[in-house]
Amino acid sequence: MRYLAPDTMEAAVAMLAEADGTSRILAGGTDVLVQMTSGLVVPDLVVDIKHIAGTNEITEEDGGYRIGAAVPSAAMNEHAGLKALWPGVVEAADLIGSTQIQGRATIAGNLCNASPAADSVPALFAANATARVVGAGGTRDVPVTDIPTGVGRTSLAPTDIIQSIYLPARPSGSGDAYQRFIPRTEMDIAVVGVGVSLTLDAGGTCTAARVALGAVAETAFLLEGAEEILVGSSLDDATLERLAGAASAACKPIDDKRGTKEFRIKVAGVLARRVTKIAAERARGN
Amino acid sequence: MAEINRLTKDSGFKVVGTRPPRPDGIDKVTGKAKFGADMFAPGMLVGKILRSPHPHAKIRSIDASRAEALHGVKAVVTAADFAEKVPRSHQATLHNIMAHGKALYEGHAVAAVAAIDNATAKKALSLIEVDYEPLPFVIDVEDAIAEDAPLVHEGMITRGMDPKPEKPSNIESACEFGHGDLDAGFAAADIVLEREFRTEASHQGYIEPHACLANYSDDGNSELWCCTQGHFLVRDTTAPLLGIPVSKLRVTASEIGGGFGGKTVIYLEPVALALSRKSGRPVKMVMTRDEVFRATGPTSSSYMNVKIGITKDGRITAADALLFYQSGCYGGFIAQLGAMSAFACYGLDAVRSRGREVVTNRPMQASYRAPGAPIINFAVESLLDELAREINMDPIEFRLKNAAREGDRSSYGPVYDQIGMVRTLETARDHPHYSSPVPAGQGRGVAAGFWFNFGGLTAISLNVNSDGTVTVSVGRPDIGGSRAAMCQMAAEELGIPYENVRCIIADTSSLGFNDTTDGSRTTFANGLAIIEAARAAIKNMCGRAAKMWGIPEDAVAWEDGCAKPSGPNAGDFDPMPISEIARKAPNTGGPIAGHYEVNADGAGVSFGVHIADVSVDAETGRTTVHRYTVVQDAGKAVHPSYVEGQYQGGAVQGIGWALNEGYFYGKDGKMENPGFLDYRMPVASDLPMIEAAIIEIPNKGHPYGVRGVGETSIVPPLATIGNAIRSATGVRMTEVPMSPPALLAQLDGFKQAAE
């Protein structure tokens, strides 16, 4: 195995382009190293992007934030501005693993590893985040919703590298939240994950909403119909019940060592309701 | 019970009962302490094991030639490299450390290599070609006892059944305990409840994987460094497996990173030693966490049927339990211990418990803290909880009404003498936790439990050093901080400061045979031996003082670390401290030592009662433990902090087992959660503080009244949590783990039934 730590994105892309065999991009390494140790992946080349300028910063941009691909979730949790604007995304990233994991893990890596249960992904989907991707053809911005395509699979080419993730500005009256169900209080992979981002007008009526579900299908997904249900409503109990029903109905979960199908379907609805309430409370505070 | 009375002191302790710092603490908080994987030797090779990917398969052939040819590979071993004939008691071990013709579980060792580094060893494993013929397999205990289940061992007829079965089955052994007329007892009952219960297997979960370093020597001592609960057992098992005399193998116990019974079994040591013999170099072997789960012994999973009858004023008239314990590819004595412990807390006129040890294509079971007891305790204490509800009786009062007392015939045979069940229950009843109101939204559960505690073969030696300090050599590894208690007991008996006593764990060449550290025996049996050895040393030292003073030996007494004349008539001499006697020892007869060997019995049973307050999220089935109290009899708590630690640690293991631990198997017979991510042990944020209330009812079998304490605390938690969930939700869980998906399914069913 070769280990290379380039200084620029272009150099990194070129290394990937020249490589034979299996390559892996290394940021936090909390998925890559687990897979290497277990023998699931045997890379011939590992490209460490942490020495590339710009990947380690969180910068303000047009009222939103650009998060470098190598920024660990712990650093996101320490950034007051980011936390205030997108608390849901930050709390989602902060749930990944333990304190030790959060010292390394990145949301870019979480997205690209494409586990159906990845914690930051539903929150990123709900936030309508975009990924800046550098590849053989140059640089482009991709909605994060376009990236995961299946279990462990993404739409990215083998020479694509995410450079940063952008979270846009928000109108006032906006809030987001993420919650997952796990059997213990920490350390588990999400059995169900729900991210909600919404905006309320001065009267408390919902004017925009995005709801995303994780761990209940092959990839995280945006709940179709969430907008129709929530927008124009005051998020009363009846509306939230309908949302819960829609969330449960949209699940395509599996039975596994973490939960049964029935359990995931039921809890998806429960969480959709609870997370929407939290997002709404935060929205009212803004 | 045998009438042993060794009790000589039950009050006025100066060192015993205090909380001094443990002697190995500094090494452990600075990273200096050496555990199993922390040893290195020049020229050391890395050993790795090739494991069966099939849960059950004939091994038609093994071709290791390509592995042997790989540059950097120095040896390959298979079953052929071990002794052909071993004593019967080692048969299962011989076949478990390396498959003999048949792989009995996924993860069963089939071959092993020693190579210059990890990467080469891994590569070598991939070059070994094994021709497997997969066979039908059986995983679940109920599948294993079904008619026409695939047999794990061809032709196996159940031992201990009368009449002997004609057909082979997967039931390895059967046992029965009890007394009285069951039919009459049930007929006399006003209420009879009968339920089925099921529990999944749980692993001891020690954080340190098995590890050893072996260095074979043909003419001298072969040496083995390993983390184990019993280095004497390692020596006495490994030597015959390699066909060498016991005297030619010296085993040193490293510090051990947890055992709980799981490291009383041998896995790597004979393999490492065989690789070392073949390669001519030291070989280090360390298991990965994946291997620990796939190939080391968990406790049993179970299927149980329990039936109990009571009168309407709360007297148990009859109790009957049938236990099927799934014990992996080779059974042990877990079903027997389970059957013995089933009703042990209660004084009953009519009782029966029948145990069946069942084999499956899973890793061989190993002891896990009070082996067998927590499992049946879950069933019995849950059913008793239901019965108490039927008659609207307080659960502790109900148990008090039926508690075992002195003179009662236990359900497993012996008649009890002074035991602590009643006082333990009373203490729990009077505890502030129990008398506090149950917080809104929570439920409270109570359960009682019991463990026998064992003694065992013990040899220790005690040496008075030339400066009057004392070194005690014991033969049982310290798995929980017992060295402090050893030093305390020696200091107490000798009347010298705790700081002047050092306790070391001697290697196998330096002491007589010692049984393993298990059965909650270390503080009891080692302690007993240390006190006796100290007494022998005291007698010796009194004799030296007598010689120096020119008075008879029996005119010298020992007090506060000094020899003194026993009375005014004996003579007017100043007390002679141990340091002076030791300094002059070369002139009065040579080095001063005491030693003691015993097959210690009289360890004293230990009762515990647990109380838990929990809440359950009704929409997700997630249980939160808000408050937990352990009340347990320690006989005499030598070091209260470590006794509390045993109570807390065992309780939390039980809570994990109750809520989220368990083995998941796929349809292919392979374990699906062999790691700490999906084998869900409690983490710090899952728990509240665990209150530990120590009761002391002296055990007559020990000079200071010490009872074993390490195991009882894992017995009640499963039922305590189950009873608390029942209280919080109305749902009676009869299967463990009571995980959120399982509980939610019951809750939803319960709601529908109620509507």
Add this chain to the structure above:
Amino acid sequence: MSRLQVNTTINGDEIDFLCDPGETLLDVLRNHLGLTGAKEGCGSGDCGACTVNLDGRIVCSCLVLAAEAEGSKIETIEGMADGAELHPLQRKFIEHAALQCGICTPGFLIASKALLERNPDPTETEVRYWLAGNLCRCTGYDKIVRAVMDAAAEMRAS
């Protein structure tokens, strides 16, 4: 496979070492540098027994390639005491009997030290959640949490 030279500072000392690209930081600490205080409990970042402090953050050293440590400052358990003087956390762990077998103790100490450096007055809940990535099978965590809170109190007072 050619070896890489890596330059680091470990417990205040400048250390350079050679490693295979695929070796983890934990492998190198234990097998090449004689720093066996960090332990391998699982190899997958789920138990925290391998915790070290890397450039001011606690990490699982089993999930860091040794090569990634180039130019980094690493603190391990071996550097926690100041010569013969134990850190208050180390003392409190012994005093409170917060260790039984001791295998998880180095990881807990490194993790707790990082907590108290950030938050000198944590609540019991904050301590428990910060330490959720450190598994202990012996103690049930009670005495560990008490030791950390007591060490925090002592450190605040001085």
